[in-house]
Structures are given as structure tokens and as C-alpha cells.
Amino acid sequence: AHPGWPAKLGPLVVSAGSVTVRPVRLRDASAWSRTRLENRAHLEPWEPTGEAPWDVRHAMSSWPPLYSSLRSEARRGTMMPFAIELDGAFCGQLTVGNIVRGALRSAWIGYWVARDAGGGGVATAALAMGLDHCFGPAKLHRIEATVRPENQASQAVLRNVGFRQEGLLKRYLDVDGAWRDHLLVAMTVGEVPGTVCDVLVRGGRASWP
Numbered sequence: 037a038h039p040g041w042p043a044k045l046g047p048l049v050v051s052a053g054s055v056t057v058r059p060v061r062l063r064d065a066s067a068w069s070r071t072r073l074e075n076r077a078h079l080e081p082w083e084p085t086g087e088a089p090w091d092v093r094h095a096m097s098s099w100p101p102l103y104s105s106l107r108s109e110a111r112r113g114t115m116m117p118f119a120i121e122l123d124g125a126f127c128g129q130l131t132v133g134n135i136v137r138g139a140l141r142s143a144w145i146g147y148w149v150a151r152d153a154g155g156g157g158v159a160t161a162a163l164a165m166g167l168d169h170c171f172g173p174a175k176l177h178r179i180e181a182t183v184r185p186e187n188q189a190s191q192a193v194l195r196n197v198g199f200r201q202e203g204l205l206k207r208y209l210d211v212d213g214a215w216r217d218h219l220l221v222a223m224t225v226g227e228v229p230g231t232v233c234d235v236l237v238r239g240g241r242a243s244w245p
């Protein structure tokens with residue numbers, strides 16, 4: 037039982053273009069690898085430390101095993117691994133992880149967007165659609181996210197969609213080669229007036245196609 041999976045979300049239109057969110061695919065290998073290799077400097081400061089070097093971890097041949105581990109978590113109901121598309125082209129990922137049902141009905145959400153596609157509302161739109169999906173079809177109650185205090189762009193994205201700060205997690209995650217403090221932000225379903233996408237549209241940050 038995995039309500040809300042698989043699903044295709046959007047489009048939502050922002051200044052960068054038309055944003056859609058859909059499950060990752062095996063055939064994302066070349067776009068994923070190319071984008072991750074080109075965006076190393078943009079991504080590495082904010083991402084979990086990997087064992088192998090960046091170039092090895094993001095070779096095209098690394099996608100099939102990563103894809104199958106994402107897919108098996110999705111089949112177990114613990115994850116919703118999405119790709120983000122801008123005007124139909126792969127430009128990043130939106131991942132809902134550690135989905136716990138029962139009395140918690142909670143998950144975390146995370147994302148990245150290629151530098152070339154950034155600055156025009158893509159992450160904000162993808163996150164808004166992801167949250168509405170979590171609170172709607174996926175029937176979750178609480179979504180949390182963690183972000184480094186130094187990551188101003190991601191904090192702006194989280195603020196844009198209405199996340200509330202809950203605390204500072206000291207030496208929380210092994211990111212970019214060291215244990216890094218992270219801010220914990222969260223949102224529960226009742227906090228959203230209508231849908232998150234409606235809030236963006238009403239605020240002039242996005243529009244329906």
C-alpha cells in the first residue's frame with residue numbers, strides 16, 4: 037500500500053518556464069549523469085558525503101543501481117523519488133524519503149536543481165507540488181526538511197512554500213566531508229491555507245498553465 041505513488045505532478049508555470057514532477061526513470065541515466073557532472077561545484081557543498089569520488093558516483097553506469105534502489109524503496113512505500121523537468125527537460129530531483137505510516141504519517145523532502153535552470157522559481161514550484169501531493173494523495177500529515185544554515189538559496193525556497201523552523205540539529209549530517217549543523221523545518225497538513233500551489237499563485241510567484 038503506497039498511496040500517491042506513482043504520480044505525475046504539474047505543470048506549474050514560473051518565470052523559468054513550465055515545471056513538472058514525475059517518477060525517476062531508468063532512461064534518465066544520461067541526463068542525470070551529465071547534469072550531476074556539470075553541476076559538481078553547485079551541488080557538492082550541500083549533499084551527503086559519498087565514498088567514491090564525484091565523477092565515479094555520477095558516471096552514467098552509476099544510475100541503474102541507484103535507480104533500482106530508489107525504485108525498491110518506492111515499492112516498499114518508504115520513498116517517492118521524483119525527477120524535476122523544466123519545459124520537458126530533466127533539470128533536477130525531488131525526493132520524499134523515510135515515509136512512515138501509522139500514527140506518525142511523516143516524511144522528509146529534499147531537492148536539487150541544475151544551476152542553469154535555477155533562479156526562476158523551479159525548486160519553489162517543484163517543492164510546492166510535492167508538498168500538495170504528500171498532504172493530498174499520499175495522505176501524509178507532517179513533512180520535514182533539513183538545510184545547512186549557510187544554504188541561503190534553499191532556505192529561501194523553504195520559506196517560499198511556508199515551512200516553519202523547529203530547531204538547530206548540531207553536527208547532524210555528514211555533508212561535503214564533515215559533520216554539519218542543519219536547521220530543521222517542518223509543516224503539517226493543517227497549516228496550509230488551501231494548497232501550497234494556490235498560495236504561490238495567489239502570491240504572484242506561479243501560475244496555472
Ligand code: ACO
Nearest residue numbers: 082146147148149154155156157158159160188189190192
Ligand atoms: N542568497 C540568498 N538567497 C538566494 C541566493 C543567495 N546566494 N541565491 C538564490 N537565492 C534565493 C532566490 O532569490 C530565491 O528566493 P525568492 O524566490 O524569495 O526570490 C530562491 O533563493 C531560489 O528559489 P528558486 O528559484 O525556486 O530555486 P532554484 O530553482 O534556483 O533552486 C536550489 C534552488 C534547489 C537551492 C538550487 O540552487 C540547488 O539545487 N542548490 C544545490 C543543492 C541544494 O542546496 N539543495 C537543497 C538542499 S536542502 C533540502 O533539500 C531541504
